[in-house]
Amino acid sequence: MITVEEANAIILAQTMRLETDWAPIATAVGRILAEDLVADRDFPPFDRVSMDGIAIRHASFAAGQFHFPIEGVAAAGAPQVSLNDATACLEVMTGAMLPLHTDTVIRYEDLTIADGEARLTVTDVKAGQNIHRQGLDRLKGEVIVPAGRLISAAEIGLAATLGKSMLRVRRLPKVAVVVNGNELVGIGEEPLPYQIRQSNNYALRALMSRWGVQADMEYLPDNEDIIALQLRRMLDQYEVVVLCGGVSKGKFDFLPASLEKLGVSRLFHRVAQRPGQPFWFGIHPDLNRVIFAFPGNPVSAFMNTIRYFQPWLYASSGLNTLPALHAVLAEEVNFKPDLTYFMQVKVHSDTDGRLIATPLQGKGSGDLANLTDADAFLELPRGKEVYQAGEVFRLWGYR
C-alpha cells in the first residue's frame, strides 16, 4: 500500500502530452490555452481620451486662460482631428483619439458650456490628465497571456480585442467512465429490492464536464468474459478509462486481473487513504492508455476523481499552475487508522478571510446523500490521530 503523495506522483508521471486543438471563443472558457496571446497593436492603440469633455493645450491654461472657444468635436470612432487655434478647444468623447495639438482633457463635470465657449469651474488642471496614453497598458508584440492558462472570461475578452475568433487550446482526452456491478440497473429502470441505479458514471461525468471533458458512459456486469471483451474495446476506443467498482477483494472483482491480462501494467493497487483505499492505477504502454480504477462506493469514486484524475488532466493539458486551496478545520476530529482521511466538509468564508471547513462526515463511503450536503474534501494527512480545531489542511472542492 502506498501513500497519497506516492500515488499522486506516480499518476503525474503518466501525464499525456495532449496536442493542440482549435476552440471557438464562444466555448473556450474552461479550456487550457495552448498559444501565447500577443498584443497585435499597442494597448491602447492611440492616445485615447478617457473622459467626456474638452481637449486643450495645457500651456494655454498655464498662461492663465479659463475660457476656451470650441472649434468642434472629436468623436470616438472618427479619424483624428486637429486643434487649429492653440487657445481654443475641441469637445472630445471617451474613446476618441486625442486631437493633434492638444495634450490635456478637462471633463464636462469641471466646466460649463455656453455661447460656443467652455469655461472652467475648477482651478486645478494637470498637464496630460484624462488621457490613456498609447502603449501605456501593453506594447505591440508583448505577450499578454502565456500559453498554459486556464481560460476565463477575461481571456475571452482579450482574444476578441486581438481579433481571434478561434483559440489554440489543448485537446481533451477521450475518456470513458465505466461502472461495474450486477447490482446496478439503468436510471430509467425500477430497481428490484437488491438492486440500485447507476450513479457514479453520471456523477463523474458531471465532475469532468466542469473541467471541459465530455466523457462517455459505459457499464460492465460482474462477468469475466464480458469484462475482458468490453475492456479490450474500451482500451481501443478511449485514451483514459475510469472504472468504478470491482477492484476490491470480492469474488467478482475481476477488473485488476482482466486489465493485466489485456496488457495493462499495474502501477499501484491500494492507497493509504479513506475513502477509496482499493484504488488501482495502471497504464497500457503500447496503446498509450491510462486506467484509473476506483472503488465503486460513490464517495470513494467521487473523491478519487477530484483528488487524482483532475490534477492528471490539468497536468496533461499543460496548465502551468493548479492553485491549491487551504481551509481551517472548524472542530477537533479524531481518526485512528493510519490513513490519509479525506473528510467531507461544508465550507464557508469567514470575516477574517479564512475558509472554514466544518466536518460533515456522513455514514461512510456509501453515503451518496452526504455528498450533496458537503462542499469539499479536507485532506487530513496520515500519521496522527487527532486533528485540532484551527489546524489548516488542503481543500478539494466540487462546488
Next chain:
Amino acid sequence: MITVEEANAIILAQTMRLETDWAPIATAVGRILAEDLVADRDFPPFDRVSMDGIAIRHASFAAGQFHFPIEGVAAAGAPQVSLNDATACLEVMTGAMLPLHTDTVIRYEDLTIADGEARLTVTDVKAGQNIHRQGLDRLKGEVIVPAGRLISAAEIGLAATLGKSMLRVRRLPKVAVVVNGNELVGIGEEPLPYQIRQSNNYALRALMSRWGVQADMEYLPDNEDIIALQLRRMLDQYEVVVLCGGVSKGKFDFLPASLEKLGVSRLFHRVAQRPGQPFWFGIHPDLNRVIFAFPGNPVSAFMNTIRYFQPWLYASSGLNTLPALHAVLAEEVNFKPDLTYFMQVKVHSDTDGRLIATPLQGKGSGDLANLTDADAFLELPRGKEVYQAGEVFRLWGYR
C-alpha cells in the same frame, strides 16, 4: 448618485420570477434546482454489506466459535440468500443484501479460508459490523436536496440514483449583451487606427456562460435613430438587455434618453464606485424587462456584470444562498475619492487558510489586459482613504 449597497438593493428588488424548465442531467450542472430531490427508497434500500468477507451470526462468535463452514456466496445484485446453519457462514460481497439470519460481517483481511471453512485471524468482532443498515443515511420520503440549490456533480449523482434523467430547474432568462460605439469593429475586421475591436460582448457572454446563461450578442452604432429602432426590437425579443457604453456624459451617449423614450423607467444612473460609475439601470414595467446599461470601458462592464448582474440572475433563479467570499488585503492601498473601489487583485490561499488578495491595479478601467493578470475584484467600501494591509473585504472572483 447612489451607493453600491443602494444600487444592489434596487436591482434585487427587480428580480424576475423565472418559471421552471426541464434539464437533462447531462447538462444540469450549474443550473438552479427547482424541485426537492426526495428519497424514493430508504438509503441504503436494504441492509447492505459494506466489506467483502463473510457474514455470520454474532451469537456464534460470542459463544467462542472461530471456524465457520462456508455455506455459499451472497453476491451484489443477487436476491437475498439465507444462512441455514446458525454456526456456518456465507461469503458476502460489498453491495450485497445481508443474508437472512446473519447480523455481522467479517472482512477477508481478518480471516483465512481453507477447506471450505473460514477461520478468524482476529479476536475482536463487533456485533453488526461492516453493515450499512437500511435507511441509515436517509429514509424514504426524506428531502435530500431542497429546491433552490446550485446543482453540482454531487446532485447529479443523487438524481441518477433517484432515477431522474431530467431535473426541474429554473428557466434561464433571454439575455442580449449589446456593445455600443462607432469606434467598434467586428472581431474579424482589421481596425483602422482610431478603431478597436468589439470585446465586451464576448467577455460578458463568457462570464454569463459560467452562470448557465447563453446570451446573444448585439451591436449599436452611435446613431440615435438606429439605437431607437434596435432597442425597440431588443426589448421585444429579450427579457434582459445588458448594454455596454453610451451612458456617460458624451455628446453621443444616446442610450439613457433612448431607453426612456421607449418606456423604460430609470431606477438609477451613476453609482458611487470606481470603476463603473456611470452605470444606468432601469425596467420596462409593461414588458417586464430589465435593463443594465454599463459604461463601455472593459473593466467597468466586466466588474458591473459580476457585481450586479450575477446576484440578480441567481436571485431571479431562486438560489437560496449565494455564498460570499472574503479576502485579506495584502498591502496598504490609498484611494481618496469618496467611492467604493473595486480593486483588481490576484488571489491565493495561504497556509493559514486565508484568501490573500494582492493589488494589481492596472492602468484604469480601459486596461483590458490587466483583467487577464488579475483573478478577482476586492470591494473596498467608500468612506475612508486608507485600506490597511490585513483588513478583510468582500471578494468577487471570475476564475
